[in-house]
Amino acid sequence: MELVLDGVRKVFGGVVAVADVSAVIPQDQVTALIGPNGAGKTTLFNAVTGFDPPDQGTITFGGRRINGLPPWRVAELGLIRTFQTPVGFTTLTVRESMLAAATPWFMETPRGAFGLGPGFGRKGRKLERDAEIRTGEIAAELGLEDLLDVRTDELSAGDRKLLEFARQLMAQPKMLLLDEPAAAVAPANIGRLSQLVRRLCDERGLGSLIIDHNLSFLMQIADEVHVLDQGVLIASGPPEAIAADPEVMRVYLGEQAAEGAGP
Numbered sequence: 001m002e003l004v005l006d007g008v009r010k011v012f013g014g015v016v017a018v019a020d021v022s023a024v025i026p027q028d029q030v031t032a033l034i035g036p037n038g039a040g041k042t043t044l045f046n047a048v049t050g051f052d053p054p055d056q057g058t059i060t061f062g063g064r065r066i067n068g069l070p071p072w073r074v075a076e077l078g079l080i081r082t083f084q085t086p087v088g089f090t091t092l093t094v095r096e097s098m099l100a101a102a103t104p105w106f107m108e109t110p111r112g113a114f115g116l117g118p119g120f121g122r123k124g125r126k127l128e129r130d131a132e133i134r135t136g137e138i139a140a141e142l143g144l145e146d147l148l149d150v151r152t153d154e155l156s157a158g159d160r161k162l163l164e165f166a167r168q169l170m171a172q173p174k175m176l177l178l179d180e181p182a183a184a185v186a187p188a189n190i191g192r193l194s195q196l197v198r199r200l201c202d203e204r205g206l207g208s209l210i211i212d213h214n215l216s217f218l219m220q221i222a223d224e225v226h227v228l229d230q231g232v233l234i235a236s237g238p239p240e241a242i243a244a245d246p247e248v249m250r251v252y253l254g255e256q257a258a259e260g261a262g263p
């Protein structure tokens with residue numbers, strides 16, 4: 001299965017945020033999407049996940065066209081970005097928060113809007129039981145098993161990040177889409193985050209598409225890197241090739257030089 005972008009374009013007023021981007025993103029590898037501020041990275045994520053559909057082009061996942069689908073349908077197909085239910089860090093316990101994420105997309109469906117669950121009777125009870133089993137398994141996998149009964153607002157920043165991953169995994173993703181996962185993580189915990197993303201990919205075959213400004217973090221874990229600049233995909237390839245690409249250097253050094261020249 002793969003995520004395929006073909007001529008994806010998004011314009012805001014006069015600004016071409018994403019200019020005819022075509023790329024193939026395999027499901028079972030770690031793919032990085034980098035580029036300076038305003039390059040169009042988040043716009044592309046919004047297009048893929050149905051939050052803000054593209055003006056032109058097609059997006060398919062596993063051969064199935066997904067542009068035009070609402071976010072809950074995209075999530076249901078296994079492209080998991082964030083959760084529709086705003087849970088945040090509250091008086092919910094880790095266990096409760098994870099269970100609430102088991103069917104995040106469902107709340108936005110027409111049935112969900114009428115308060116009808118994903119299943120009643122036997123089917124509903126089976127779904128609940130499955131979710132409870134998955135909660136235990138995923139908590140163990142991420143090292144959260146001793147924290148299941150702890151309130152989420154009492155977690156350390158590092159454990160909150162792990163809980164975010166745990167909640168994404170509860171939704172049974174086929175691919176994770178992470179917009180700046182390292183941004184709020186203390187430098188000391190970035191290694192732990194890298195290991196987790198790498199392990200999910202190597203052991204579970206669960207790949208991810210990651211946007212981040214922390215290039216050393218991405219270069220360590222990515223199998224392939226795509227570089228956007230002003231909406232245009234200027235380079236794609238393995239991290240070593242990208243790091244040695246003069247055009248990529250120019251984009252990044254240009255940005256640094258501009259910052260250095262500021263007041």
Ligand SMILES: Nc1ncnc2c1ncn2[C@@H]1O[C@H](COP(=O)(O)OP(=O)(O)OP(=O)(O)O)[C@@H](O)[C@H]1O
Nearest residue numbers: 012015016017035036037038039040041042043044
């Ligand atoms: N909803 C919007 N309305 C108008 N312009 C927008 C909108 N969203 C994004 N843009 C513009 O589109 C361009 C791409 O923005 P985008 O947020 O996708 O960049 P980005 O690569 O995610 O940047 P950053 O690294 O700062 O998060 C920018 O010029 C931005 O100002």
Ligand SMILES: [Mg+2]
Nearest residue numbers: 041042043179
């Ligand atoms: Mg962004």
